[in-house]
Amino acid sequence: MNPGIDLQGSFVRALIDLGLPSGVAKTVWLPLPMLLMLVVATVSIFICVWLERKISAGAQQRIGPEYVGPIGALQAVADGVKLIFKADITPAKSDPWLFAIGPAIVVIPVFLSFLIVPFGQNLVITDLGIGIFLWIALSSIAPIGFLMAGYSSNNKYSLLGGLRAAAQSISYEIPLALSVLAVVLMTNGLSTIDIVNQQSGYGFLGWNIWRQPVGFVIFWISALAECERLPFDLPEAEEELVAGYQTEYTGMKFGLFYVGSYVNLMLSALIVSVLYLGGWSFPIPVETITGLLGVSESAPVVQLLSASLGIVMTLIKAYLLVFLTILLRWTVPRVRIDQLLDLGWKFLLPVSLVNLLLTAGLKLTFPFAFGG
Amino acid sequence: MNLAEGVQFVSLVILGGLMIFSALGVVLLSNIVYSAFLLALTFISVSGLYILLNAGFVAAAQVLVYVGAVNVLILFGIMLVNKVEVFSEVKNAWVGKAATGAVCAGLFGLIGTMVTSHPWAISTAPAAGDKAIEVIGQHFFSDFLLPFELASILLLVALVGAIVLARREFLPDLVAPQQEALTLPERPRELVAAGVRDED
Amino acid sequence: MFVLSGYEYFLGFLIISSLVPVVALGASKLLRPASAGPASRTTYESGCEPIGGAWIQFNIRYYMFALVFVIFDVETVFLYPWAVAFHKLGLLGFVEALIFIAILVVGLVYAWRKGALEWS
Numbered sequence: 066m067n068p069g070i071d072l073q074g075s076f077v078r079a080l081i082d083l084g085l086p087s088g089v090a091k092t093v094w095l096p097l098p099m100l101l102m103l104v105v106a107t108v109s110i111f112i113c114v115w116l117e118r119k120i121s122a123g124a125q126q127r128i129g130p131e132y133v134g135p136i137g138a139l140q141a142v143a144d145g146v147k148l149i150f151k152a153d154i155t156p157a158k159s160d161p162w163l164f165a166i167g168p169a170i171v172v173i174p175v176f177l178s179f180l181i182v183p184f185g186q187n188l189v190i191t192d193l194g195i196g197i198f199l200w201i202a203l204s205s206i207a208p209i210g211f212l213m214a215g216y217s218s219n220n221k222y223s224l225l226g227g228l229r230a231a232a233q234s235i236s237y238e239i240p241l242a243l244s245v246l247a248v249v250l251m252t253n254g255l256s257t258i259d260i261v262n263q264q265s266g267y268g269f270l271g272w273n274i275w276r277q278p279v280g281f282v283i284f285w286i287s288a289l290a291e292c293e294r295l296p297f298d299l300p301e302a303e304e305e306l307v308a309g310y311q312t313e314y315t316g317m318k319f320g321l322f323y324v325g326s327y328v329n330l331m332l333s334a335l336i337v338s339v340l341y342l343g344g345w346s347f348p349i350p351v352e353t354i355t356g357l358l359g360v361s362e363s364a365p366v367v368q369l370l371s372a373s374l375g376i377v378m379t380l381i382k383a384y385l386l387v388f389l390t391i392l393l394r395w396t397v398p399r400v401r402i403d404q405l406l407d408l409g410w411k412f413l414l415p416v417s418l419v420n421l422l423l424t425a426g427l428k429l430t431f432p433f434a435f436g437g
Numbered sequence: 438m439n440l441a442e443g444v445q446f447v448s449l450v451i452l453g454g455l456m457i458f459s460a461l462g463v464v465l466l467s468n469i470v471y472s473a474f475l476l477a478l479t480f481i482s483v484s485g486l487y488i489l490l491n492a493g494f495v496a497a498a499q500v501l502v503y504v505g506a507v508n509v510l511i512l513f514g515i516m517l518v519n520k521v522e523v524f525s526e527v528k529n530a531w532v533g534k535a536a537t538g539a540v541c542a543g544l545f546g547l548i549g550t551m552v553t554s555h556p557w558a559i560s561t562a563p564a565a566g567d568k569a570i571e572v573i574g575q576h577f578f579s580d581f582l583l584p585f586e587l588a589s590i591l592l593l594v595a596l597v598g599a600i601v602l603a604r605r606e607f608l609p610d611l612v613a614p615q616q617e618a619l620t621l622p623e624r625p626r627e628l629v630a631a632g633v634r635d636e637d
Numbered sequence: 638m639f640v641l642s643g644y645e646y647f648l649g650f651l652i653i654s655s656l657v658p659v660v661a662l663g664a665s666k667l668l669r670p671a672s673a674g675p676a677s678r679t680t681y682e683s684g685c686e687p688i689g690g691a692w693i694q695f696n697i698r699y700y701m702f703a704l705v706f707v708i709f710d711v712e713t714v715f716l717y718p719w720a721v722a723f724h725k726l727g728l729l730g731f732v733e734a735l736i737f738i739a740i741l742v743v744g745l746v747y748a749w750r751k752g753a754l755e756w757s
């Protein structure tokens with residue numbers, strides 16, 4: 066396996082050469098990938114919001130934002146600035162402490178999950194032993210935040226929206242975890258790096274989507290429901306609940322929910338691309354291309370190119386999924402709450418259990434094709 | 438003490454303090470909703486302690502099961518029955534409180550002496566660390582096979598019991614006549630006959 | 638003795654992501670105008686004057702779903718070690734997991750038949 070470029074190793078070595086002790090050099094390195102990832106996540110919000118508005122406009126034969134920046138690209142930045150400057154209203158009857166903590170509880174786990182999103186062999190903040198399970202565990206904290214926001218507002222719409230959001234989130238968590246489990250079964254490990262490496266080798270033919278088509282569909286539906294995207298945006302169904310648990314929120318507290326939902330969308334798209342679409346791997350293996358061109362795979366230029374290609378591939382796959390989500394938004398109508406719960410409990414849960422057992426059976430029968 | 442050990446010590450102190458104070462809050466606060474949210478904080482601090490004890494998988498499972506499931510269940514339970522009720526003052530309430538405090542202090546002392554006096558057989562084997570989840574899996578299917586299968590039966594029994602209790606179909610007499618869950622008082626309206634014409 | 642790897646990044650990223658809401662709300666606090674009068678602080682109820690509070694009793698429907706969810710969440714956690722160690726367990730592991738899941742499917746069928754998964 067191509068080791069890829071090791072930024073951490075080179076950076077730490079450079080600092081040690083400058084005369085720093087190795088402990089200090091590692092500590093200096095520590096915050097850099099995290100801050101970079103934070104910037105990536107924040108920029109992805111702006112891109113996602115812009116895409117959402119432009120594609121929605123396209124779907125409705127409008128133009129969409131066009132005045133702020135070239136082709137309206139800075140519209141989301143303007144929105145963000147506006148939110149920062151808005152007056153912050155805490156309703157008189159609300160519980161001010163819980164009201165302020167609620168959005169933070171929704172946002173923090175989403176950002177923290179970026180810890181395990183890989184953009185290349187070494188381009189990940191850290192390859193934790195529990196890997197993808199960290200994301201599953203962290204995403205289960207969100208319902209607490211929804212309930213807190215809904216309860217503390219002391220508004221009927223908010224409470225109903227918060228209860229709905231929590232019920233929806235827990236209903237789709239089991240199918241989500243079970244379809245991840247099928248991928249873990251094929252990988253023999255939880256590490257996101259291992260999951261991508263297990264898919265590489267045969268180009269796009271080796272991606273998990275061919276071996277886990279059912280799991281992919283279940284995961285995608287569940288991820289949409291977890292992100293509260295249409296057709297599953299019941300918690301904030303505006304015709305019924307005004308804005309659900311966000312009804313009383315204004316200013317930056319509302320902004321935090323907004324940030325949380327878009328970062329969560331981006332995170333889910335990235336996780337789908339890691340689990341099912343080969344992560345950073347190019348549709349044709351890089352080894353094949355370098356072999357055809359007759360250049361050494363370990364040459365610095367080739368390594369740099371393949372690492373950049375990996376980052377671009379991960380982002381392209383993720384944004385393709387974001388694009389699909391937005392198209393889906395304008396294609397399918399919103400489901401009713403009973404349909405939503407029926408879909409989760411009576412269809413996705415049994416199907417994902419069958420998919421899991423089927424994967425285990427296939428792995429026993431054809432060990433070479435399902436990760437030995 | 439190097440940097441890593443220092444960070445671990447500080448984390449231990451912070452997590453321990455957080456756990457104790459949030460647990461005290463769960464018990465002592467009068468607002469039951471606060472208690473439920475502080476319970477989540479307690480669970481999360483426990484999960485942090487598991488990480489310090491080299492049990493990454495158990496820590497994540499703790500968050501998933503206790504914060505994500507059990508605490509949500511508790512919150513649903515509280516929010517669904519959360520009616521503001523005015524209780525009448527109990528005379529001599531301090532007697533009950535003092536008795537409770539004495540019993541709790543006694544229990545604490547008992548457990549405290551047991552913990553300090555018991556010769557704990559601390560394992561000297563190296564911790565499994567990142568491989569722990571695989572080791573757990575292998576134990577589930579060799580020497581802990583029966584407990585593993587019994588766990589599923591236990592879960593089944595818990596599910597059936599919970600459904601029976603929550604639906605109360607065997608206790609028809611105890612079900613009070615269903616009250617409207619959410620009633621909106623109508624304002625008295627004047628009967629207006631505007632625009633009604635019976636000429637045709 | 639701490640043997641897990643990578644958790645220094647976990648701690649660091651936990652601190653950094655916790656700073657996100659703090660920084661966002663702090664910046665907003667410095668820049669935003671003071672809140673308008675008491676009228677803007679009333680509870681929103683689609684323009685009507687709010688009737689009663691929201692801290693009242695709601696229907697019990699959601700509770701049943703949370704109950705069933707706890708059971709299946711625990712099941713999922715039990716299955717993760719199985720999936721990771723499956724390549725070493727072979728056919729026996731498959732059969733055992735089949736029994737484990739089958740017993741819980743009985744529970745699912747029971748909940749289904751008893752109407753615990755109905756919205757009404």
